[in-house]
Amino acid sequence: MQTIFEADRHVPVVADADVVVCGGGPGGFAAAIAAARRGADTVMIERYGFMGGLATAGLVAPILGHTASRSDTPIVEGILREITDRMHAINGCPTWDDALQEWGVPFDAEALKVVIDEMCAEAGVRLLLHSYIADALAEDGAIGAVMIENKSGRQAVTGRIFIDATGDADVAFRAGAPTTHGRPFDNKPESMGSFFHLAGFEPLSDERRKEITEQVREEMANGRFRFYNQGFLNSCAYHADHTSANMTRFGGNSDTAEDMTAAELSIRADLWKLIRYLQQNVPEFRSCYVQQTSPQVGPRESRQIVGPYALTGDDVRTGAKFDDAIARGSWWIDIHCPRGLAYPVHICVVECPEGEDCPYWASEHTKMLSRDELHPPDGDWYDIPYRSLLSVGIKNLLSTGRCISATHEGMAGSRVMGTCIAIGQAAGTAAASATSAQVAPGNVNVSDLQGALRADGQLI
Numbered sequence: 001m002q003t004i005f006e007a008d009r010h011v012p013v014v015a016d017a018d019v020v021v022c023g024g025g026p027g028g029f030a031a032a033i034a035a036a037r038r039g040a041d042t043v044m045i046e047r048y049g050f051m052g053g054l055a056t057a058g059l060v061a062p063i064l065g066h067t068a069s070r071s072d073t074p075i076v077e078g079i080l081r082e083i084t085d086r087m088h089a090i091n092g093c094p095t096w097d098d099a100l101q102e103w104g105v106p107f108d109a110e111a112l113k114v115v116i117d118e119m120c121a122e123a124g125v126r127l128l129l130h131s132y133i134a135d136a137l138a139e140d141g142a143i144g145a146v147m148i149e150n151k152s153g154r155q156a157v158t159g160r161i162f163i164d165a166t167g168d169a170d171v172a173f174r175a176g177a178p179t180t181h182g183r184p185f186d187n188k189p190e191s192m193g194s195f196f197h198l199a200g201f202e203p204l205s206d207e208r209r210k211e212i213t214e215q216v217r218e219e220m221a222n223g224r225f226r227f228y229n230q231g232f233l234n235s236c237a238y239h240a241d242h243t244s245a246n247m248t249r250f251g252g253n254s255d256t257a258e259d260m261t262a263a264e265l266s267i268r269a270d271l272w273k274l275i276r277y278l279q280q281n282v283p284e285f286r287s288c289y290v291q292q293t294s295p296q297v298g299p300r301e302s303r304q305i306v307g308p309y310a311l312t313g314d315d316v317r318t319g320a321k322f323d324d325a326i327a328r329g330s331w332w333i334d335i336h337c338p339r340g341l342a343y344p345v346h347i348c349v350v351e352c353p354e355g356e357d358c359p360y361w362a363s364e365h366t367k368m369l370s371r372d373e374l375h376p377p378d379g380d381w382y383d384i385p386y387r388s389l390l391s392v393g394i395k396n397l398l399s400t401g402r403c404i405s406a407t408h409e410g411m412a413g414s415r416v417m418g419t420c421i422a423i424g425q426a427a428g429t430a431a432a433s434a435t436s437a438q439v440a441p442g443n444v445n446v447s448d449l450q451g452a453l454r455a456d457g458q459l460i
């Protein structure tokens with residue numbers, strides 16, 4: 001590839017903090033709030049004009065992983081329960097007790113945005129929005145600064161502890177720390193997807209709803225549409241004036257602009273094929289319209305840090321418990337086809353209809369799991385160990401959310417937002433403990449950390 005020389009330059013340091021949280025998604029906002037509440041001077045850097053990550057920029061809902069496997073017993077509280085209470089107070093989600101009866105917490109992304117703003121402000125988190133982390137400078141195994149780009153140009157933020165909450169382990173990768181990418185077989189991550197909100201259609205009886213959904217499924221089977229399910233009326237939304245569907249799919253790497261560009265265009269085209277079809281062929285949908293699409297296509301998996309311990313698929317399905325537990329997860333090994341194939345292909349299991357036509361299946365099927373082996377035991381959960389938040393390469397780095405240390409199968413469970421928020425609360429609390437004790441995150445007293453999390457309402 002042709003290259004050009006970019007001259008060395010002096011860059012202004014615009015902030016210095018005990019704890020620098022890089023990325024404001026479920027893993028990041030919880031980390032920033034927890035660190036600041038525990039007394040650490042905390043800066044949060046986020047590329048968009050709002051926080052929430054895929055919960056807002058991806059329109060992803062509901063928040064999964066709040067209860068034990070296939071039960072209504074809570075396994076995550078703390079900051080998750082607090083944001084639920086605060087969103088409920090502004091008509092943005094159900095009560096916590098009602099949410100426990102559902103498979104996830106449905107919510108309104110706009111309500112979440114303002115609730116996170118307010119919680120960060122109350123905790124004293126210093127925000128740098130509209131700032132993209134372009135690099136991380138490390139020396140002697142420690143990060144000294146992250147380099148950001150925004151309308152003012154290139155700037156630096158220095159700090160004692162850095163928390164990689166970018167989802168894609170951008171900070172670890174840029175700092176030269178070891179990272180993994182997708183499954184070991186071909187480094188392919190789970191497929192990406194986008195949510196969309198649909199409105200403007202006439203009220204439907206249950207029978208008519210079933211008929212139209214079946215009509216769309218038949219068109220998928222005929223090859224007209226490229227979706228992995230037909231549930232365009234299965235709403236993940238909290239408000240009833242629109243539906244929010246999770247049915248689009250694209251196989252690619254979210255850490256390249258090329259694949260992200262292709263994903264946006266492909267998914268938008270797939271969506272509009274459906275909208276035009278509904279407008280022209282289904283009378284109740286003659287005036288339907290797309291109320292909004294997610295500002296960005298959602299990656300389920302990309303780069304992850306390498307820590308002293310990687311959470312595994314066996315940990316997920318057996319409900320593993322660890323002495324250094326700092327959070328709980330219950331979501332199952334939910335691997336969306338890494339090749340991006342759609343109907344009738346859904347998740348990557350030994351029963352996949354592709355069989356020998358898939359190179360992964362052809363090579364690995366004796367080791368692949370069956371659909372009935374993917375869930376933790378009913379009523380149980382797996383622990384997230386603190387070691388999975390540490391980096392083997394960089395001593396002042398913690399990770400959170402979907403870039404913690406986990407195998408492809410382990411991440412397929414721990415990536416859901418309830419678990420990411422719980423991990424974030426732990427990462428922020430650990431970072432504050434490390435700065436007040438003036439030790440590296442790897443030397444934090446884990447039993448004190450667990451005590452602090454319990455005192456702050458977390459279930460561990």
Ligand SMILES: Cc1cc2nc3c(=O)[nH]c(=O)nc-3n(C[C@H](O)[C@H](O)[C@H](O)COP(=O)(O)OP(=O)(O)OC[C@H]3O[C@@H](n4cnc5c(N)ncnc54)[C@H](O)[C@@H]3O)c2cc1C
Nearest residue numbers: 023025026027047053054064133167193298401402416417
């Ligand atoms: C299609 C799809 C459906 C899903 N369905 C569900 C579901 O129903 N329920 C559920 O609980 N979970 C679901 N998930 C998973 C869940 O949304 C994610 O795993 C979760 O949001 C990860 O949280 P995170 O904070 O680690 O990362 P993200 O949510 O990706 O947040 C990362 C944040 O960092 C910022 N950022 C990234 N890079 C930079 C940079 N270089 N500089 C500055 N800022 C940066 C981003 O803007 C973002 O705000 C789904 C995911 C997808 C893609």
